[in-house]
Amino acid sequence: MKVQISNGMFMALIINMIYAKAIGVTQGSMAREVGGDIWISTLIATIQGGVIMFLVIFVIRRMPEGDLIDQSARILGKWFGKFVALITFIFFLAAYGPVMSTFVFHLKDYFLPEAPTLLFILAAFLIGTYAIYFGVEVIARMALIGVFSIIALNILLMLGSLSEFDIRELRPTFQMGFLRTVWASRHHNTDWAMATIMAGIILPMVANKETWGKMGFAGIGYGMVFIIMWPILEAGVLSPETAAQYIVSCMQMARSAQIGYFVHRYEMIMIAFFALSILTQIMMSLLCASVAMQKILGLKDYRKVILPTAIILHAFGYWINFDKNRAVDFLEGWWVYISIGVAVGLPFLILVMGFFFKKKLKKEVVAEEAK
Amino acid sequence: MTAVEEKDHFFRNLQDNEDLMTGILGNSVDLVKRRITFHEHKNVQAICYYTDGLVDVTQIELFISDLLYKGNLLLHHSTLPSGPPLALLKEHMLTNASFQVVKEVSQAVDGILSGVAVLILDGSDEVFVIQTKGWEKRGVNEPQTEQVVRGPRDGFTESIRTNTALVRRRIRDPKLRIEQMNIGTRSKTDINIAYIEDIVKEGLVEEVKKRLRDIRIDAILESGYIEELIEDAPRSPFTTVQSTERPDKVASSILEGRVAIFVDNTPFVLVVPSFFWQFLQASDDYYSRYMTGSFFRFIRYLAFVLSLTLTSIYVMLVSFHQEMIPTQLILTIASGREVVPFPVLLEALMMEISFELMREAGLRMPKPVGQAVSIVGSLVIGQAAVQAGIVSPFMVIIVALTGIASFAIPNYAASFSIRLIRFPLLIAAGTLGLLGFSAMFALLAIHALTLRSFGESYLAPATPFQPKDQKDTIIRFPWWKMQARPVGVTGDEKRVGDHQFPEPPNTDPYSKEGGKSKESDPKGGGQSPRKKKRHVIKLKGEDEE
Numbered sequence A: 001m002k003v004q005i006s007n008g009m010f011m012a013l014i015i016n017m018i019y020a021k022a023i024g025v026t027q028g029s030m031a032r033e034v035g036g037d038i039w040i041s042t043l044i045a046t047i048q049g050g051v052i053m054f055l056v057i058f059v060i061r062r063m064p065e066g067d068l069i070d071q072s073a074r075i076l077g078k079w080f081g082k083f084v085a086l087i088t089f090i091f092f093l094a095a096y097g098p099v100m101s102t103f104v105f106h107l108k109d110y111f112l113p114e115a116p117t118l119l120f121i122l123a124a125f126l127i128g129t130y131a132i133y134f135g136v137e138v139i140a141r142m143a144l145i146g147v148f149s150i151i152a153l154n155i156l157l158m159l160g161s162l163s164e165f166d167i168r169e170l171r172p173t174f175q176m177g178f179l180r181t182v183w184a185s186r187h188h189n190t191d192w193a194m195a196t197i198m199a200g201i202i203l204p205m206v207a208n209k210e211t212w213g214k215m216g217f218a219g220i221g222y223g224m225v226f227i228i229m230w231p232i233l234e235a236g237v238l239s240p241e242t243a244a245q246y247i248v249s250c251m252q253m254a255r256s257a258q259i260g261y262f263v264h265r266y267e268m269i270m271i272a273f274f275a276l277s278i279l280t281q282i283m284m285s286l287l288c289a290s291v292a293m294q295k296i297l298g299l300k301d302y303r304k305v306i307l308p309t310a311i312i313l314h315a316f317g318y319w320i321n322f323d324k325n326r327a328v329d330f331l332e333g334w335w336v337y338i339s340i341g342v343a344v345g346l347p348f349l350i351l352v353m354g355f356f357f358k359k360k361l362k363k364e365v366v367a368e369e370a371k
Numbered sequence B: 001m002t003a004v005e006e007k008d009h010f011f012r013n014l015q016d017n018e019d020l021m022t023g024i025l026g027n028s029v030d031l032v033k034r035r036i037t038f039h040e041h042k043n044v045q046a047i048c049y050y051t052d053g054l055v056d057v058t059q060i061e062l063f064i065s066d067l068l069y070k071g072n073l074l075l076h077h078s079t080l081p082s083g084p085p086l087a088l089l090k091e092h093m094l095t096n097a098s099f100q101v102v103k104e105v106s107q108a109v110d111g112i113l114s115g116v117a118v119l120i121l122d123g124s125d126e127v128f129v130i131q132t133k134g135w136e137k138r139g140v141n142e143p144q145t146e147q148v149v150r151g152p153r154d155g156f157t158e159s160i161r162t163n164t165a166l167v168r169r170r171i172r173d174p175k176l177r178i179e180q181m182n183i184g185t186r187s188k189t190d191i192n193i194a195y196i197e198d199i200v201k202e203g204l205v206e207e208v209k210k211r212l213r214d215i216r217i218d219a220i221l222e223s224g225y226i227e228e229l230i231e232d233a234p235r236s237p238f239t240t241v242q243s244t245e246r247p248d249k250v251a252s253s254i255l256e257g258r259v260a261i262f263v264d265n266t267p268f269v270l271v272v273p274s275f276f277w278q279f280l281q282a283s284d285d286y287y288s289r290y291m292t293g294s295f296f297r298f299i300r301y302l303a304f305v306l307s308l309t310l311t312s313i314y315v316m317l318v319s320f321h322q323e324m325i326p327t328q329l330i331l332t333i334a335s336g337r338e339v340v341p342f343p344v345l346l347e348a349l350m351m352e353i354s355f356e357l358m359r360e361a362g363l364r365m366p367k368p369v370g371q372a373v374s375i376v377g378s379l380v381i382g383q384a385a386v387q388a389g390i391v392s393p394f395m396v397i398i399v400a401l402t403g404i405a406s407f408a409i410p411n412y413a414a415s416f417s418i419r420l421i422r423f424p425l426l427i428a429a430g431t432l433g434l435l436g437f438s439a440m441f442a443l444l445a446i447h448a449l450t451l452r453s454f455g456e457s458y459l460a461p462a463t464p465f466q467p468k469d470q471k472d473t474i475i476r477f478p479w480w481k482m483q484a485r486p487v488g489v490t491g492d493e494k495r496v497g498d499h500q501f502p503e504p505p506n507t508d509p510y511s512k513e514g515g516k517s518k519e520s521d522p523k524g525g526g527q528s529p530r531k532k533k534r535h536v537i538k539l540k541g542e543d544e545e
Helices: A007-022 A025-062 A068-076 A078-111 A116-131 A136-164 A177-183 A186-205 A209-238 A240-245 A248-255 A267-297 A302-322 A325-332 A334-356 A359-371 B014-025 B056-076 B086-092 B103-113 B160-168 B204-213 B223-230 B247-255 B276-279 B290-319 B328-337 B343-365 B367-388 B392-405 B414-450 B469-471 B529-533
Strands: B033-040 B044-051 B099-102 B119-123 B127-130 B178-184 B189-196 B242-244 B260-262 B269-272
Touching: A007 A025, A007 A078, A007 A136, A007 A186, A007 A209, A007 A267, A007 B343, A025 A068, A025 A078, A025 A177, A025 A186, A025 A209, A025 A240, A025 A325, A025 A334, A068 A078, A068 A186, A068 A359, A078 A116, A078 A186, A078 A248, A078 A267, A078 A302, A078 A325, A078 A334, A078 B160, A078 B414, A116 A136, A116 A248, A116 A267, A116 B414, A136 A209, A136 A248, A136 B414, A177 A186, A186 A209, A186 A267, A186 A334, A209 A240, A209 A248, A240 A248, A248 A267, A248 B260, A267 B414, A302 A325, A325 A334, A334 A359, B014 B033, B014 B044, B014 B103, B014 B119, B044 B056, B044 B103, B056 B119, B056 B127, B056 B328, B099 B103, B103 B119, B103 B127, B103 B328, B127 B242, B160 B178, B160 B189, B160 B247, B160 B260, B178 B204, B189 B204, B189 B247, B204 B223, B204 B260, B204 B290, B223 B242, B223 B260, B223 B269, B242 B247, B247 B260, B276 B290, B276 B414, B290 B343, B290 B392, B290 B414, B328 B392, B343 B367, B343 B392, B343 B414, B367 B392, B392 B414
Parallel strands: none
Antiparallel strands: B033 B044, B044 B119, B099 B127, B119 B127, B178 B189, B189 B260, B242 B269, B260 B269
């Protein structure tokens, strides 16, 4: 029986997929460019992300039984399908660098500074491979719990930091100019890119295809609601200058939060709630990369390629994060171009190809339905 | 090949049948063989077989005397040339409620070994089987492992029929089905499956029967055998089949669309499918007022979290993340640990293992000795260990709290599962700090998420999230709010009728509806239209009324 996830789970996956990196690592990058306008850049990126998500859902809806890779194979043949699978694999391979940066920097810099980076990579390897062996349903169910922990984390942070909030830190708006604010949104676009390409792989497994669009946009909407609080508080509590000093600005924010006299350090509780989101990112990146690898090799089950895929991804993640400068350079440089290039280019290419080979695609869809 | 398999039908000759039975049953001392002779002239021979200790001898005596009287009478008037008129005998002997005629040897042998008497008549290849079961039974007592403050005090016994009767007494619904099967090539243990036909989840009964039928084993001595052979996750530390000694728990599960499996010779009845959160719920939750029930349920959830994580978090914080502990507190902990020569992890492991040792020793010993062991263990050894500087006072508090929390979990099997998974969590937290703790916790969570119990997600209704079923998860909603059965029940989905919110009659003399009671109001008993509108589901049979 084909594995199916509910629409709520799909929504939860989108939220978790963007949340972990977007609240801290991304905000730090944007703060270095636009200061207090990070929340505006976040909003702009959300709109752009919504457009790409709409594009992906539109493309998949033409052939709901197959993902982006399957559809490309139906349009232009097996080798084009393999090419798209390779692009997808490269995308998630590159994504694993920033994902690992988020995971490693949160834990290593703030809790275990003396532990070797390899230890964190091995932990991610163990959890990721174990989880994806059981398939997308288990990850999706975890993501559903992840949404509740995101809410808990946001509430905890608000409780500990709202008293320090100063709205003057957010003014004046567009202090670096409108275009620079829009340009800075590219950092958050990378987060949306991961969510949209993931949707391009898992959408056929989502149960009710009539509500894909609604759920996709609900995911974006809720994601935005959960994330937007962070840039506002980071700028208003830490100040944009301080936020720009840190790779993981959200952790600095969590560290400075305090509830009363006795609960003065509770970032560990917050990291516990944050963990589900970052684990979802790790698992989904690994799962999508494994599916892409499976389709490159023409195998029937992705489980056979979990181990080699995980080794490649983790080796890359280790190489990137072994050197912090390399990690930040990749995060703010190469990763931006790769992610936005693939997230925009790939669905658009398949959309155009599908338009040219409309009849062929229709025939394939009819044949698939008859099967 | 055994004698039963070789020959499965009786002979006409009594001597042949006697040889056959001796060949099968041997000469066991508890096997009674009584020779009977009918009619002094015709001299018809018969043998009655039964197992001493498994039968009610009075019933046998009664049957034999009845048989002799009627047999003599019938034979006297019989015109048949030879042999006893079996059909006539059968017709006249039907005074015994459970009287049967069987042809198969295996059926007769199984009957003898399970407490029925078998009468073999000369000249007949059919035998009488008389239900004379009756053996020493333990009375219905309060369950030892699941005691309640408020609620029924009766618990299951070792007799399967008593157990099914205890459930039948609670559900007098003709749709309650109890089906029989035997498992165990040698033990031939009676297994009963109970469910309500129009409530049970679709396909569940078939799945239970299939799994039970697939069991190939020589003997079933306790329901634990069945549990291990039918569960979905045999390699998991989590238990995915609920076992209980409480008839009210079984009845309530059956009413929620589940299936109960009764096994003879054990007071533990299995319930499937089972969900993780069920193990944190006690019968009292439903018998006490909903606020009390919800509060104690919340305490149990807290106990679960403490039992699983408290020691690990303490070890993790003290070993790796001291900055997370408030200054005053860390100073107190540090002063206690000053003389302790062991690392915190080793200290915790020593204490946890000692605790388990004391628990196990206290459990297996006779009650008075067990209590003494617990007192000596907890007070004397604990105090002495602190004074000797082997463990810190804080560690004693943490381990004791963890232990008490694990005892607050109502189901022993579930409590044990949690105690079991505590150790890997403790070792991971003690060696890798937050990374180890979170990695191990994530692995356990993923594992729990993958579990299923008879096709149902083990962590339901939390994940997959079922909003309707949240009324009976962390908070126990009042009965007038829990109208529907759990999701997945087919057919009769409603448990509680409309307008069940209790309201006293309006006795205000100045009110227009003064003195109008719920019963006198045909439209819904004193509830506001807003309240009435909310109840939309209809009870079964309500339409017809």
